[in-house]
Amino acid sequence: MAPAVAQHRRLSADIAVSLNGLVKNFGAFCAVDHLSLNIRRGETVALLGPNGAGKTTTLSMLLGLLAPDSGSASVLGMPPATAVRSGRLGAMLQEGRLMPGARVGELLDFVLGLHTPAAMSRKQLVTTAGLVGLERRTVDGLSGGQTQRLRFALSIASDPEILALDEPTAAMDVEARHAFWASMREYAASGRTILFATHYLEEAEMFASRVVIISHGRIVADGTVPELKRSIGYRTLRFQAAEAKTEALAGLPGVTQVTVEHEQITLKTTDADATVRALIASGVAWSEMDVQSATMDDVFMTLVGANTDKH
Amino acid sequence: MLGYLRIEVARSLRDPRYLALAVVAPIGFYLLFAGLFGQGQSVSGLSTKVALMVSMGVYGAMWAVLSATGPRIAQERSVGWLRQLRLLPVRSDAVLVARLLAAMILAGPTIVLVFITAALTHGVTLDAWKWVALLGLLWIGVAPIAVLGIAIGYATNAEAAFGILYGIYMAISALGGLWMPLTMLPSSFQTLGKLLPSYRAADLGWRLVSGHSFNFANVLVLLAWGVVFSLAALYFAGRVARTR
Numbered sequence A: 001m002a003p004a005v006a007q008h009r010r011l012s013a014d015i016a017v018s019l020n021g022l023v024k025n026f027g028a029f030c031a032v033d034h035l036s037l038n039i040r041r042g043e044t045v046a047l048l049g050p051n052g053a054g055k056t057t058t059l060s061m062l063l064g065l066l067a068p069d070s071g072s073a074s075v076l077g078m079p080p081a082t083a084v085r086s087g088r089l090g091a092m093l094q095e096g097r098l099m100p101g102a103r104v105g106e107l108l109d110f111v112l113g114l115h116t117p118a119a120m121s122r123k124q125l126v127t128t129a130g131l132v133g134l135e136r137r138t139v140d141g142l143s144g145g146q147t148q149r150l151r152f153a154l155s156i157a158s159d160p161e162i163l164a165l166d167e168p169t170a171a172m173d174v175e176a177r178h179a180f181w182a183s184m185r186e187y188a189a190s191g192r193t194i195l196f197a198t199h200y201l202e203e204a205e206m207f208a209s210r211v212v213i214i215s216h217g218r219i220v221a222d223g224t225v226p227e228l229k230r231s232i233g234y235r236t237l238r239f240q241a242a243e244a245k246t247e248a249l250a251g252l253p254g255v256t257q258v259t260v261e262h263e264q265i266t267l268k269t270t271d272a273d274a275t276v277r278a279l280i281a282s283g284v285a286w287s288e289m290d291v292q293s294a295t296m297d298d299v300f301m302t303l304v305g306a307n308t309d310k311h
Numbered sequence B: 001m002l003g004y005l006r007i008e009v010a011r012s013l014r015d016p017r018y019l020a021l022a023v024v025a026p027i028g029f030y031l032l033f034a035g036l037f038g039q040g041q042s043v044s045g046l047s048t049k050v051a052l053m054v055s056m057g058v059y060g061a062m063w064a065v066l067s068a069t070g071p072r073i074a075q076e077r078s079v080g081w082l083r084q085l086r087l088l089p090v091r092s093d094a095v096l097v098a099r100l101l102a103a104m105i106l107a108g109p110t111i112v113l114v115f116i117t118a119a120l121t122h123g124v125t126l127d128a129w130k131w132v133a134l135l136g137l138l139w140i141g142v143a144p145i146a147v148l149g150i151a152i153g154y155a156t157n158a159e160a161a162f163g164i165l166y167g168i169y170m171a172i173s174a175l176g177g178l179w180m181p182l183t184m185l186p187s188s189f190q191t192l193g194k195l196l197p198s199y200r201a202a203d204l205g206w207r208l209v210s211g212h213s214f215n216f217a218n219v220l221v222l223l224a225w226g227v228v229f230s231l232a233a234l235y236f237a238g239r240v241a242r243t244r
Helices: A002-014 A055-062 A080-085 A104-112 A122-129 A144-156 A174-189 A201-207 A225-232 A246-250 A272-282 A296-310 B002-013 B016-037 B048-067 B070-079 B081-085 B092-122 B128-141 B143-155 B158-175 B187-195 B197-210 B216-242
Strands: A015-026 A029-040 A044-048 A070-075 A089-092 A162-166 A193-198 A210-215 A218-223 A235-241 A255-261 A264-269 A286-293
Touching (some): A015 A055, A029 A055, A044 A201, A055 A070, A055 A162, A055 A193, A080 A089, A089 A144, A104 A122, A104 A144, A122 A144, A122 A174, A144 A162, A174 A193, A174 A201, A193 A201, A201 A296, A210 A225, A225 A286, A225 A296, A272 A286, B002 B016, B002 B092, B016 B092, B048 B070, B048 B092, B048 B128, B048 B143, B048 B197, B070 B081, B092 B128, B092 B143, B128 B197, B143 B197, B143 B216, B158 B187, B158 B197, B187 B197, B197 B216
Parallel strands (some): A044 A193, A044 A210, A089 A162, A162 A193
Antiparallel strands (some): A015 A029, A210 A218, A235 A264, A235 A286, A255 A264
16 A cells, blocks of 8 residues: 555656546537646646647636536646646736736736745846837737737746646747747746647647647647657658659558659658668669658647547 | 736826816816806805815716726626736735725825815815815715726626716716705605715715714715625626636
8 A cells, every 4th residue: 555655646746737537518519528637847748739629628727717517627736726826837828918008017017026025027027028128018009929928927927837828829920939939948947847738730849848639629649749750650751753653652562652743752651661672672763862750740630630530 | 916006006097088087077077067156055054166076076086986996897807807817826806905995096186186176266275184084084985986896897798887887977976966966856866865875975075064063874874885885796706707
């Protein structure tokens, strides 16, 4: 008995967020379907899924904004609302206007004043969130990207151990997005736990150490990016060839799909090594060969597509 | 929470519509009515220009506290700011207290500006202690109205809130004898008017400046309204919480 209890305690100490069998229905529509997920301290997890997959609903339950129909969510071993009130769980939502008529600087002073002593100086917060020069602007006069950065500032003002972000770069242009992730990298480097929902594959791939793919309210995949790519079971082989015959290429070992575009050939294969050996042996005049593991696009389309077919 | 308080007061003072309705309007109406009728005496032996000063003080202060609560709560519910507050390490009752305090803070300067207008344009003079006491009585007298604002803010949606509040505001101002003395209205209206918090708050002031004795009934009626509005606010706020 004792070792199991000790192990349980050790695991619990490690777990930052615990979602158990969450279910949420809106009328006849099932938004979240028995979703369970454990996130360990220090992980950076991307919740990846198309629009309508249940990411926002899941986050809402994780943050205590929405009560699940069944199942439970706990953060750092306590109810989500308690974690938020203690300043240890911060969150940034996608929508929602901020306090109309308030100035940026005033809002920042307000959130910083919620903790005594303040977790950081106003100058630090302004710099980290990229709000330099906007302090006297009223909230109503901010662009979509600026509003997002202000929401980000509100979420980190208490210096929370865990940060939950819902599509954080949705309203941002490319430059702003890069700047945002640069700040986030710094922020995450100090051992904080970050969970972000996104439908951008590149974001999930670039920034997360672990990707959880959600579709139709369920988790369809959960692992590191290399693990997910390997799990798809095929790699992509590309090369240039002037006179390639589709049937001949399809006959190569491991090949499951052939795409020919002018002289650019793309093969999907379950055994890239065998295909390459066979290709070289075949005497086809190829050039510029490129072997890649599955892209996140492939992973996504395969897993989400398969889940969609089931519905 | 001081930070929140600061924002609530600052954004009223920065809002032209607030300044128009809570500051310019009472001063304007005072100048208009005192100009037209200011020479006379109202029935209770109180000069009209002083009675009007009290009424307009209450009139302005009521809008100050209503506008800082009702429309804001309704709007913030619909645009998602209240939801954002639930993501911050702040307690919702602390926010409510800050709102009430901000509303009350805003009421003071409105009353003072009406006093200054009356003193400068119509030569109203009172003993120094009476100015202070009058300010205090009117200021506290509008506190139940602030709670009414909170109740309506949770009860209505954002588009309707302003209109409903303004309608209620106008009704209780007129029926409470702030525009014309109650004695000039038909007797059934008089009975109704005496129940209203607007009348009772103003009566605290009228009795002070006319030298009449303090009437505890005013305080009791105001307290009763405070309780009724508080219960309404709790009910409507609870209803909002339950629909999540």
